[in-house]
Amino acid sequence: MTQVVPPILSVTPSRALVDEKFKVLVENLPPGCPVTVRSLHHSEDKDDWEAYGHYVSDHSGVVSVSEDLSYGGTYTGKEPMGLLWSMRPVPGSRPGLRLRKMNVCTPMLVTVSVHSGHEGFRDQAPLASVLTERWYMAPGIRRININEQGVQGTLFIPPGPGPFPGLLDMWGGGGGLLESRAALLASHGYVSLALDYLGFDQESENLEFKYFETAFNIIKDHPQVMPDRVGIFGLSLGSLVAVTLAAYSTIVKPCCIVCISCNHYYPARGSTVTSKFEGVTRQLSKARVNEDNQVIWKDVALEFITDPSNIAEVGRINCPTLLVNGCDDQNWPTVETAEDVARLMREAGKEHLLSRLAYPDTGHLIEPPFSPHFRATTFVMRSSKEKVILLWGGQTKPHSDAQEDSWRKILSFLQFHLYCSPNLKAKI
Amino acid sequence: MDRKQCCVKLSVQPSRGLMDEKFIVLVQNALPGSQLTIRALHQCEDGHSWEAFGHYTADTTGTINLSEDPSIRGTYSGVEQMGLLWSLRPIPGSKPGLRMRKKNIQTPMEVTISVYQGHQTEGFADLVPLSGVVVERWYMAPGVRGFQLQKVDSPQPFFLPLGPGPFPGLLDLYGLGGQLVEYRAALLASHGFASMAIDYVNSKFTIETGKMVDSQYFETAYRVLQQHPQVCKSRIAMIGFSFGTSITLKMAIYSEIIKLSAAVCISGSHVQPVDGSVEEILRFSYKNAGKTRFSEKDEKIWRDQLLPIPTDPSLKADVGRLQCPLLLLVGEDDQSCPAQESALDIKEMMAQAGNSHLLTVLSYPNAGHLIEPPYTPHTRSSNFRTTGMPEKVMYLWGGQTVEHSRAQEDAWKKILVFLRENLYGGRNPTLFSHL
Numbered sequence: 001m002t003q004v005v006p007p008i009l010s011v012t013p014s015r016a017l018v019d020e021k022f023k024v025l026v027e028n029l030p031p032g033c034p035v036t037v038r039s040l041h042h043s044e045d046k047d048d049w050e051a052y053g054h055y056v057s058d059h060s061g062v063v064s065v066s067e068d069l070s071y072g073g074t075y076t077g078k079e080p081m082g083l084l085w086s087m088r089p090v091p092g093s094r095p096g097l098r099l100r101k102m103n104v105c106t107p108m109l110v111t112v113s114v115h116s117g118h119e120g121f122r123d124q125a126p127l128a129s130v131l132t133e134r135w136y137m138a139p140g141i142r143r144i145n146i147n148e149q150g151v152q153g154t155l156f157i158p159p160g161p162g163p164f165p166g167l168l169d170m171w172g173g174g175g176g177l178l179e180s181r182a183a184l185l186a187s188h189g190y191v192s193l194a195l196d197y198l199g200f201d202q203e204s205e206n207l208e209f210k211y212f213e214t215a216f217n218i219i220k221d222h223p224q225v226m227p228d229r230v231g232i233f234g235l236s237l238g239s240l241v242a243v244t245l246a247a248y249s250t251i252v253k254p255c256c257i258v259c260i261s262c263n264h265y266y267p268a269r270g271s272t273v274t275s276k277f278e279g280v281t282r283q284l285s286k287a288r289v290n291e292d293n294q295v296i297w298k299d300v301a302l303e304f305i306t307d308p309s310n311i312a313e314v315g316r317i318n319c320p321t322l323l324v325n326g327c328d329d330q331n332w333p334t335v336e337t338a339e340d341v342a343r344l345m346r347e348a349g350k351e352h353l354l355s356r357l358a359y360p361d362t363g364h365l366i367e368p369p370f371s372p373h374f375r376a377t378t379f380v381m382r383s384s385k386e387k388v389i390l391l392w393g394g395q396t397k398p399h400s401d402a403q404e405d406s407w408r409k410i411l412s413f414l415q416f417h418l419y420c421s422p423n424l425k426a427k428i
Numbered sequence: 429m430d431r432k433q434c435c436v437k438l439s440v441q442p443s444r445g446l447m448d449e450k451f452i453v454l455v456q457n458a459l460p461g462s463q464l465t466i467r468a469l470h471q472c473e474d475g476h477s478w479e480a481f482g483h484y485t486a487d488t489t490g491t492i493n494l495s496e497d498p499s500i501r502g503t504y505s506g507v508e509q510m511g512l513l514w515s516l517r518p519i520p521g522s523k524p525g526l527r528m529r530k531k532n533i534q535t536p537m538e539v540t541i542s543v544y545q546g547h548q549t550e551g552f553a554d555l556v557p558l559s560g561v562v563v564e565r566w567y568m569a570p571g572v573r574g575f576q577l578q579k580v581d582s583p584q585p586f587f588l589p590l591g592p593g594p595f596p597g598l599l600d601l602y603g604l605g606g607q608l609v610e611y612r613a614a615l616l617a618s619h620g621f622a623s624m625a626i627d628y629v630n631s632k633f634t635i636e637t638g639k640m641v642d643s644q645y646f647e648t649a650y651r652v653l654q655q656h657p658q659v660c661k662s663r664i665a666m667i668g669f670s671f672g673t674s675i676t677l678k679m680a681i682y683s684e685i686i687k688l689s690a691a692v693c694i695s696g697s698h699v700q701p702v703d704g705s706v707e708e709i710l711r712f713s714y715k716n717a718g719k720t721r722f723s724e725k726d727e728k729i730w731r732d733q734l735l736p737i738p739t740d741p742s743l744k745a746d747v748g749r750l751q752c753p754l755l756l757l758v759g760e761d762d763q764s765c766p767a768q769e770s771a772l773d774i775k776e777m778m779a780q781a782g783n784s785h786l787l788t789v790l791s792y793p794n795a796g797h798l799i800e801p802p803y804t805p806h807t808r809s810s811n812f813r814t815t816g817m818p819e820k821v822m823y824l825w826g827g828q829t830v831e832h833s834r835a836q837e838d839a840w841k842k843i844l845v846f847l848r849e850n851l852y853g854g855r856n857p858t859l860f861s862h863l
Contacts, residue, residue, distance in 0.1 A: 005660060005852050006593065008620055014569045015444035028852050109570070113591070129591035131571030138443045139538065140562025160438070160542070160560035189437055419435045419457055 007035075007061075009114050009128040017187055018108065018134045018180075019369045019407060021081055024065035026114050026128075031059040036073065036121035039083035040111045047097055049372065051075065051087040054118040063114075072118065075397070083112060084134075084370040085400035096378035096389045099371070104183040105143060107133035134370075136180050138187035143179075146193065151215045153195040154179050155222075156186035162224035165255070165418035166191040167231050168216050170238030172261075173198065174379060184368055185233070188411060190418065191225050192233075193218065197241070198382070209249060212241055216252040228255060229418045231319075235260040236332065236364065240312070243341070247316040256320040256417040258410055261334045261364045264341060265305050266312035280304065281381060294376045294391035302333040305340070314341050315348030322355045322413045324406045326362030330393035334364070357409060359402035363394025369404040436464075438543050438559040444536070446618055447565050447611075448802045448840055450509055453494040455543055455559075458486040465502070465544040466494070467552055468512035470537065472528050478516040478805065480504065483547040500547075504830070512541060513565070513803040514833035520550065525811035525822050528804065531607065533614045534574065536564035565803075567611045569618035574610070577624065577652055582632050584649060585610045585625045586656075587617030593658035595622040596665065596689070596851035599649060603670030604629060604710075604814045612667075615801055619844055621851065622659045624649060628675070628706070640707040646675065647685040663851045665690040667843075670765060670797065674700050674709050677745040680752060690850035691750075692843055694757040695797045697770035698745040698777075699734040723763075727809045727824035730764045737766070737773045747774050748781025755788050755846045757839050759795030763826035767797075790842055792835035796827025802837040 008027045016022055024037060038052035053070030055063045066080040075082035089097045101108055110133075113126035137143070140159030146152065154177065158164055167190045169182040182194035195215050220227045232254045234242035239259035244266055246257050265280065280301070287300045304310050323341060325334035338356055345354050359366075365374060379390040394402075437456045445451055458464060467481035482499030484492045495509040504511035518526045530537060542557035568574065571590030576583035585608070589595055598621045600613040608630060613623035626649050628634075631641050654661045666688050668676030673696020679686045682703050700709040716733040723729055738744060747754070756774065758767040771789050778784040792799075798807055806829045813820040827835075 005596065005663065006591070008848070008852060009591070013442040013445060013449065014618075015564075015566070016442055020442070111571075111590075125592050127592070129571075130569070131590050133444070133570045135444070138561070139564045140540075140560075159540070159562045161556050161558075165435075187443075189439075415437075415457075419437060 006128045011132040015133040026063040029057040029061040033057045036115045048090040049087040051083045087372040098377040104136040104179045107135045136183040149214050156192045163226045164191045165229035166219035166225040170234045172236030213251040231256040233258045244312050258322045260324045260366045264312045267310045294389045296330050296391050315344045324357045327360045328393040329364045330391040331364040361395045361398035362402040364392040369407045373399040436558040440563045444564040455492040458490040460488045460490050462486045463547050465548045468541050470539045477519045480512045480515040516805040527807045527810040533567040536566045539563045567614040572617045587614050587623045594660040596663035597653045597659040598623040599666045600625045601668040601672030650686045663689045667692040669694045688752045690753045692755045695767050702742045727822045729824050731766050747777050753786045758791040760793045761826040762797040763824040764797040794828040794831035795835035797825040802840045806832040
């Protein structure tokens with residue numbers, strides 16, 4: 001065996017939270033040497049995801065992913081985190097995959113390696129590899145299963161005495177319980193409840209307002225939570241819950257709400273979230289399918305929400321509200337929804353409560369930073385159990401930039417309203 | 429309770445780091461100008477609690493950043509980004525002579541960092557902090573594999589970085605005290621070296637015969653390391669601490685089998701019977717037991733046993749014959765070993781022999797004997813039982829905490845650069861000769 005000493009590859013920090021940046025450095029290469037830096041992740045669903053960039057070392061034999069340009073690969077240009085956000089299933093994978101971490105107690109493991117050359121880099125073994133851990137849970141966070149008063153979910157409590165502000169966290173209509181964002185919010189100092197509201201087999205009658213109000217109060221009444229500092233965080237259908245609770249509930253008063261890819265469709269008929277949603281999905285079966293066999297819900301949904309009797313009365317919201325949406329959202333007319341919410345709140349004299357972030361070329365699934373972008377993924381229709389490919393929209397680079405920018409702004413919005421005392425800050 | 433002060437936010441980044449990585453401790457949202465205490469608490473494996481703290485004043489934005497703001501007083505003062513770790517000491521009321529050494533390096537050291545209202549100096553257990561976070565400090569980077577290499581007398585802990593390799597190899601030798609420690613080998617593997625921690629004190633041979641192992645033991649370890657498919661045969665170094673230095677020098681100079689690319693000697697001496705067996709080298713230093721002094725606190729001071737540095741060449745390892753680069757690390761306040769005097773003599777011997785270009789000496793004022801990886805709490809004296817001695821006695825190691833801690837930080841950086849240069853570098857040095 002040739003005893004050639006390999007290059008030195010490092011990822012710093014080697015263990016980090018999923019929203020923290022890292023520095024990938026390759027040293028000890030020959031000068032001016034073409035190499036490919038590649039990341040590989042074996043998901044819980046047993047699929048392989050990868051990203052890679054083509055680089056050329058400088059004359060001290062160094063490639064710095066944070067400082068150098070990638071000349072090609074799954075990302076180009078100066079992209080310190082490109083090895084994460086540009087990940088996609090390896091060639092030959094089944095189509096329509098989505099990457100989600102279900103077990104947040106363990107880290108996402110990513111192997112970063114450096115290979116010789118650009119074209120055909122996969123043909124040889126890597127020159128060096130390192131493993132990096134990406135965590136949703138900071139050390140010391142407690143994870144507690146909640147199954148009380150009919151409410152199901154998972155509660156995450158930061159370390160320390162508290163008391164802490166609280167957050168009710170809800171994902172979208174895909175169902176199931178996703179804990180990743182709630183765990184990450186707890187890592188930023190919020191007692192967070194990831195609420196399971198579509199994934200279980202109970203009768204949909206249970207999922208009227210009362211369910212969400214009870215969930216909210218479980219947080220509010222927790223001994224380590226500041227009762228007047230509990231907010232709501234929702235994505236897609238979850239944001240519908242957020243706006244309707246804020247607008248209509250007489251029981252709970254959220255301190256602030258964050259709505260990603262906002263949905264304000266709230267027809268009068270149907271008494272529960274799920275029955276309203278069922279109505280929608282029946283109509284969405286008429287949705288357009290494009291030439292790639294991807295289902296586009298946006299246009300059909302646009303028809304529903306143009307009828308004012310189908311809209312939640314968002315003018316009744318009395319708390320600070322942050323709307324985040326992508327302008328290339330193909331799943332829901334969130335651009336029009338955001339405009340509509342702004343108009344209604346303005347008409348009700350509540351404009352000062354609203355902040356909006358709208359990102360060009362960004363799709364529906366706006367997730368925490370450095371998560372891979374999915375333009376379209378398989379989705380199981382709740383009613384028919386039919387598997388379709390839903391088009392979410394967005395182009396990878398702008399969508400990833402949006403995820404990074406929006407997360408930072410969401411965190412500062414939450415910090416402002418849930419941590420700081422408003423009296424100390426000047427109103428702009 | 430003041431509601432606003434309840435919302436103080438404390439964060440430490442990274443929350444999971446390697447033992448030699450720096451972190452940034454940040455307090456935000458405090459009342460501007462308020463007095464706060466930041467405290468670290470660690471419970472080590474033997475159940476003892478260690479703490480460190482600093483007194484701070486929040487600035488006009490209500491922020492304290494430990495990498496920029498000074499601690500006014502506490503277990504450390506001034507701008508000390510890592511003070512909460514290196515100034516850790518046993519909590520009041522602990523038994524004396526404690527030393528922090530991690531045995532299980534598969535799990536992290538957990539430190540709870542909290543912020544308290546006011547400038548507190550004691551009674552923390554009875555106070556409720558405003559905020560607290562947990563920080564993990566790891567000796568092993570993700571992907572580093574630790575296992576036992578079976579082919580020597582006793583299985584030796586071996587740490588292999590992730591990746592195809594081949595990696596340069598390292599033989600890691602600690603000093604004479606008690607159980608084997610693996611943490612330095614694990615940390616070095618986290619920096620790309622295939623590291624074997626050699627337990628030469630508790631080998632099967634020693635347990636059965638009561639005698640020290642000899643050269644063959646280390647040569648076998650070297651061979652085993654060389655033969656590992658992911659180790660670079662021609663790039664192996666040895667790192668020895670305290671008595672481990674004596675063995676390192678003996679092997680580097682006299683062994684026909686061991687050919688080192690580099691050697692690192694920490695807090696050690698070259699005074700030993702030339703080509704004596706390891707047993708003889710050990711007995712030699714005990715020969716002068718009568719020269720042991722005691723401090724005013726009744727701590728054993730060992731450093732005089734090898735003094736004065738002999739002029740008789742048969743009593744010193746012949747460093748003039750060294751053929752590999754040597755890095756010597758010396759604490760000038762070392763009370764256990766005359767490392768500084770030895771280093772000066774080594775320098776002279778190598779200058780006379782014409783190989784002093786191989787030598788680098790790093791000499792640290794007010795640093796003691798126990799030069800450990802960075803941010804390890806400084807131990808000026810501790811209860812220690814050495815090989816062949818029946819009981820534990822208090823030994824004085826020396827060093828002043830602030831300077832010793834700075835020395836550990838600097839020494840580690842320089843050790844890593846030295847190992848990198850000599851084990852990873854120089855594919856073709858002439859390529860750079862015009863630069």
